[in-house]
Amino acid sequence: MWWYLRARFLLWLVRVTARAIRWALLAGVLIAAAPVTIVAAVGSAGAWLRGWPPTRLRRAACWSLPMTGVYLAGRAMQARTWRGLALAPVHDWQAAWHQVSAGRVVTAFVLCGPVAVPAGLFAAAGLWAWRIYAVENGLAGKTATAPVIFDVRQWRRASRAARGRVTAPGTFPLATGSGLVVMGATIRAVGHRWRPVLAVPYRAMSRHQVILGSSGCGKTNLMMRSWAGWYAAALAAHYAHGAARPLLIVLDCKGGPDARTKAARTRTLLHAAGAGRVAIWPDEATVSLWGLPPAELAVTLFQLIETGTGEAAYYADVTQAVITLAVTAPPGPPADGADFLDRLEPGWLEAAYAGDPARLGAVGAARRNLGDVSLRYRTLLSRLGPGLDGPGTLTDADVWYFILEGTREQSVAEAQAMAITELVAHAATSPGGEPRAILLACDDYSAVSRRVPLWQLYERGRSLGVGVQVSAQSWQGLGRDDDERRRIAATADGGIWLMRTPYPQPVSELAGTRRVIETATKVLGGVWGDEGSSRIQHAWTADPGIARRLAVGQAGYIHAGGCTWVQIARPKPSPLPLPPPLPGPVVVPQAREQPLTVPAPPADDLEDVFGPESRP
Amino acid sequence: MTSTPDPFTALGLPVRPDLTDEQVRAGWRQVATATHPDRPDGGDPARYAAASAAYATLRTPWGRSEAYADLAAAQPLTGRIVAPAAAPAARRRRGWWRAAALIPARIWHGRPARLALRIVAAAVLAAVALHTGAGTPAIAGLVTGIGVWLALTVRADLAPPPGR
Amino acid sequence: MRPDRLRGIVARWRHAGYAQTGRLGPGPAWCWLTRSGLAVTGQHYAPARPALGRLAHIRAVLAIRLSLQDSDAFRDGWARWRSERRIRAVAGGRVGGGHVPDAEVAWPEVPGSGYAGECWAIEAELTPKPLARTVTIMAGLLARTADYQPAAPPGPAPRYDRVVYLPSTAARGIVDRAAAALPGALRSRLVVRDLPGGAVL
Numbered sequence: 016m017w018w019y020l021r022a023r024f025l026l027w028l029v030r031v032t033a034r035a036i037r038w039a040l041l042a043g044v045l046i047a048a049a050p051v052t053i054v055a056a057v058g059s060a061g062a063w064l065r066g067w068p069p070t071r072l073r074r075a076a077c078w079s080l081p082m083t084g085v086y087l088a089g090r091a092m093q094a095r096t097w098r099g100l101a102l103a104p105v106h107d108w109q110a111a112w113h114q115v116s117a118g119r120v121v122t123a124f125v126l127c128g129p130v131a132v133p134a135g136l137f138a139a140a141g142l143w144a145w146r147i148y149a150v151e152n153g154l155a156g157k158t159a160t161a162p163v164i165f166d167v168r169q170w171r172r173a174s175r176a177a178r179g180r181v182t183a184p185g186t187f188p189l190a191t192g193s194g195l196v197v198m199g200a201t202i203r204a205v206g207h208r209w210r211p212v213l214a215v216p217y218r219a220m221s222r223h224q225v226i227l228g229s230s231g232c233g234k235t236n237l238m239m240r241s242w243a244g245w246y247a248a249a250l251a252a253h254y255a256h257g258a259a260r261p262l263l264i265v266l267d268c269k270g271g272p273d274a275r276t277k278a279a280r281t282r283t284l285l286h287a288a289g290a291g292r293v294a295i296w297p298d299e300a301t302v303s304l305w306g307l308p309p310a311e312l313a314v315t316l317f318q319l320i321e322t323g324t325g326e327a328a329y330y331a332d333v334t335q336a337v338i339t340l341a342v343t344a345p346p347g348p349p350a351d352g353a354d355f356l357d358r359l360e361p362g363w364l365e366a367a368y369a370g371d372p373a374r375l376g377a378v379g380a381a382r383r384n385l386g387d388v389s390l391r392y393r394t395l396l397s398r399l400g401p402g403l404d405g406p407g408t409l410t411d412a413d414v415w416y417f418i419l420e421g422t423r424e425q426s427v428a429e430a431q432a433m434a435i436t437e438l439v440a441h442a443a444t445s446p447g448g449e450p451r452a453i454l455l456a457c458d459d460y461s462a463v464s465r466r467v468p469l470w471q472l473y474e475r476g477r478s479l480g481v482g483v484q485v486s487a488q489s490w491q492g493l494g495r496d497d498d499e500r501r502r503i504a505a506t507a508d509g510g511i512w513l514m515r516t517p518y519p520q521p522v523s524e525l526a527g528t529r530r531v532i533e534t535a536t537k538v539l540g541g542v543w544g545d546e547g548s549s550r551i552q553h554a555w556t557a558d559p560g561i562a563r564r565l566a567v568g569q570a571g572y573i574h575a576g577g578c579t580w581v582q583i584a585r586p587k588p589s590p591l592p593l594p595p596p597l598p599g600p601v602v603v604p605q606a607r608e609q610p611l612t613v614p615a616p617p618a619d620d621l622e623d624v625f626g627p628e629s630r631p
Numbered sequence: 632m633t634s635t636p637d638p639f640t641a642l643g644l645p646v647r648p649d650l651t652d653e654q655v656r657a658g659w660r661q662v663a664t665a666t667h668p669d670r671p672d673g674g675d676p677a678r679y680a681a682a683s684a685a686y687a688t689l690r691t692p693w694g695r696s697e698a699y700a701d702l703a704a705a706q707p708l709t710g711r712i713v714a715p716a717a718a719p720a721a722r723r724r725r726g727w728w729r730a731a732a733l734i735p736a737r738i739w740h741g742r743p744a745r746l747a748l749r750i751v752a753a754a755v756l757a758a759v760a761l762h763t764g765a766g767t768p769a770i771a772g773l774v775t776g777i778g779v780w781l782a783l784t785v786r787a788d789l790a791p792p793p794g795r
Numbered sequence: 796m797r798p799d800r801l802r803g804i805v806a807r808w809r810h811a812g813y814a815q816t817g818r819l820g821p822g823p824a825w826c827w828l829t830r831s832g833l834a835v836t837g838q839h840y841a842p843a844r845p846a847l848g849r850l851a852h853i854r855a856v857l858a859i860r861l862s863l864q865d866s867d868a869f870r871d872g873w874a875r876w877r878s879e880r881r882i883r884a885v886a887g888g889r890v891g892g893g894h895v896p897d898a899e900v901a902w903p904e905v906p907g908s909g910y911a912g913e914c915w916a917i918e919a920e921l922t923p924k925p926l927a928r929t930v931t932i933m934a935g936l937l938a939r940t941a942d943y944q945p946a947a948p949p950g951p952a953p954r955y956d957r958v959v960y961l962p963s964t965a966a967r968g969i970v971d972r973a974a975a976a977l978p979g980a981l982r983s984r985l986v987v988r989d990l991p992g993g994a995v996l
Contacts, residue, residue: 078783082776089768107769122763129772184741188791247795282692286649289794292696293648299693303931346953347981350935357941366951406894406935408927412696590740591733591793592647621959623868623909625988680850 050127054135066173069144076136086129153534177582187584196244199583206577217248219509221482228514233568240586247288259452268462270420287588292412303405359389421462432463461492510574519562526557638685648699659686740790858994872908913956920962929973937981
């Protein structure tokens with residue numbers, strides 16, 4: 016028994032001694048490499064306090080390498096041999112210890128700094144990465160809840176750091192010179208490469224985007240920032256490479272006084288981004304629905320009216336026939352609403368088609384219903400207001416802000432949205448016009464989506480080369496049913512912006528999962544023990560728990576299987592005055608390759624009335 | 632036919648579409664006071680009339696937007712595709728010069744105090760390093776590191792360039 | 796009318812309170828009717844000082860009118876000038892829709908007149924508008940069939956046999972391009988002429 020106890024004691028002593036020697040050796044190394052150790056400690060502590068990812072420390076270490084390069088170059092010139100160069104840092108380290116013992120700490124740091132700083136930062140990056148790995152996988156931490164507390168604390172610190180960073184004016188221009196739209200400061204990147212600033216290529220916005228966020232979450236700032244950034248980047252590409260000139264069209268589908276405030280802010284921002292004309296509809300500018308080609312105009316006018324099915328389909332056919340007759344009449348298409356209404360009279364139609372027996376017959380057949388059709392359109396056009404009666408086309412301005420009163424008059428707003436969508440389609444496809452890069456941004460589209468489902472808008476936009484950006488307050492607001500919502504979200508190739516919303520699960524499902532290690536710890540005698548098990552699990556890439564507790568102005572950018580959480584920088588126009596407009600490429604309509612010719616004057620050129628013309 | 636100045640010039644305002652109503656009103660008042668025909672010296676009726684017309688155009692945000700866009704669109708329209716004025720290399724050189732010329736304005740409209748503090752800090756650190764007499768390569772390396780840090784961080788305190 | 800006679804007439808009218816004068820812009824002074832003057836002359840327009848921003852345009856349209864009325868064809872054809880103000884006043888101040896031209900010239904059915912029965916729209920263009928807008932206005936005028944009164948019946952044929960555009964040098968380019976962009980059926984009724992002398996200072 017006595018021998019057994021002695022053996023156990025000796026074993027324990029050996030173990031403790033070995034541990035002590037190990038720690039002493041480690042301490043010795045750390046003290047010996049003090050400059051590197053100090054830098055590594057400071058770097059790790061900074062990353063822990065500020066919520067930085069290890070990547071940030073690695074980037075800082077890489078950026079400090081020029082310092083080492085200059086130092087080594089200087090030493091190489093002094094040493095003149097490879098051995099001398101290799102031993103130069105060692106000599107400097109020795110000299111540094113001498114300086115420390117003489118009380119000259121600063122000199123010691125200067126001697127070792129060029130090597131110690133990058134080495135220390137690389138070490139700090141490794142240390143911090145290991146720490147994060149250990150805590151998150153249950154290998155470190157005092158309690159079983161350590162990973163949760165650690166994650167929440169790091170999120171809070173990273174958010175604070177990001178909020179401070181977005182106040183730097185120069186770090187967050189609307190767009191970079193290389194066509195990236197700068198959105199905000201990164202808080203955390205999951206499945207994406209970490210960069211301090213999240214910048215999205217402006218071409219991504221041509222591939223459709225969805226923005227989801229409840230009221231008061233900062234959605235307006237995000238949208239305005241994306242519009243202004245897209246416009247600035249597209250305009251720069253136009254001047255630099257002759258790309259198509261941008262045209263931004265915003266549909267504010269809720270309306271109300273807030274819409275006017277947003278419109279004014281948008282105007283200020285877009286002017287600073289280089290936009291020329293910014294038109295606010297219907298308060299300041301109008302567009303003409305009547306500029307559409309006759310065939311499209313007839314179809315649009317028919318779609319503006321709600322028609323029935325079944326037995327009411329006959330009436331829909333008659334209406335369509337009447338509209339076609341009125342719009343495609345020999346005198347030409349109607350110039351405005353009043354002209355169109357004037358044509359919905361038997362007398363006018365008969366006079367217009369005199370000499371065309373087939374059409375006259377159609378007029379006769381529809382005669383009985385003409386009064387009803389005229390009344391319906393009179394009512395519709397009166398409700399639509401003068402905003403669609405022109406003059407003006409979408410190409411008159413660089414930015415259009417359409418205010419639809421979707422909250423107050425939903426059916427009118429729906430009709431207006433439909434008409435404006437047709438005008439956008441026409442602007443995108445009309446031959447002979449200047450090709451434009453068009454972005455159609457619909458804010459709170461759910462207010463008007465009953466007649467033009469969003470998925471149709473998306474697919475139409477895709478086929479026309481028009482980028483569509485849609486925002487909604489919730490997942491439910493994206494579409495009528497879950498099928499439609501998933502279709503819209505799944506086709507948002509440009510990414511999904513997820514802000515604070517009460518039901519983010521479906522979006523998180525779209526972002527997918529990633530594999531993580533889940534560690535379970537045993538409870539032994541009422542306390543957490545040091546035994547347990549680990550397994551590979553799937554965790555959300557875009558954690559819905561994070562989405563639910565996002566602060567104002569925070570968003571997750573979900574794209575390509577990853578998610579970057581970001582603090583959106585408030586869009587502010589550059590205070591510097593714009594330079595004079597650049598003499599960019601002047602684009603004439605593509606159909607014309609010859610210089611334009613003036614139409615030959617009629618044979619009697621009114622010289623007897625106006626006198627002889629001075630020019631040929 | 633005399634050429635009329637653009638409405639911005641007529642009111643003594645910079646050619647910008649984002650002028651406020653107050654700025655336009657102040658410009659109009661200044662010109663009107665100096666040129667009204669009812670002045671004892673007879674004023675300047677021609678300039679007054681031009682300023683009145685300009686004020687009528689620029690008094691609303693939409694009018695300002697239109698006037699600016701009209702000026703921008705007043706490049707000669709010849710009906711042909713006109714290539715950019717200079718070759719790409721020449722445009723890049725012009726871009727560098729223009730960017731350099733904007734730096735004072737970007738400093739002024741950014742965070743000049745913080746920028747000054749940053750530069751002072753860098754200067755002090757570099758001076759301390761030089762003063763230690765630790766040897767030229769180490770000092771050069773450290774000063775390089777300070778310079779790199781300054782170059783990387785100074786951009787945050789500048790206002791963004793115009794149009795961005 | 797001789798200039799000295801004109802000065803005397805204007806002075807008498809001003810003294811009687813029927814007219815006001817003033818130097819509103821470069822060039823000669825302006826004279827406009829007061830409320831009493833409008834009543835005495837049987838005009839039923841609302842009296843107002845001319846908007847300063849529109850002076851140049853008013854001047855140009857006036858120059859066109861004087862130039863037209865000075866021509867033999869106009870006199871021999873007994874043509875009538877109908878200003879935009881009159882068009883709007885006849886329509887009760889609220890036109891149905893579409894662009895109202897600066898003036899109309901109506902040619903009555905007079906034997907020997909080269910333009911008997913025609914109606915022309917006159918548009919003065921001093922500043923270049925965007926091309927699309929110019930095309931829209933041109934096409935609207937050329938396609939119009941009804942009068943401007945709200946309840947006017949539509950006609951089977953276009954209202955204007957000709958639409959005459961008189962642009963300044965600055966606007967000529969845009970007007971020519973807009974004319975070229977019109978469909979052939981409409982373009983044949985469009986005439987583009989220079990502004991007469993004195994229309995633009």
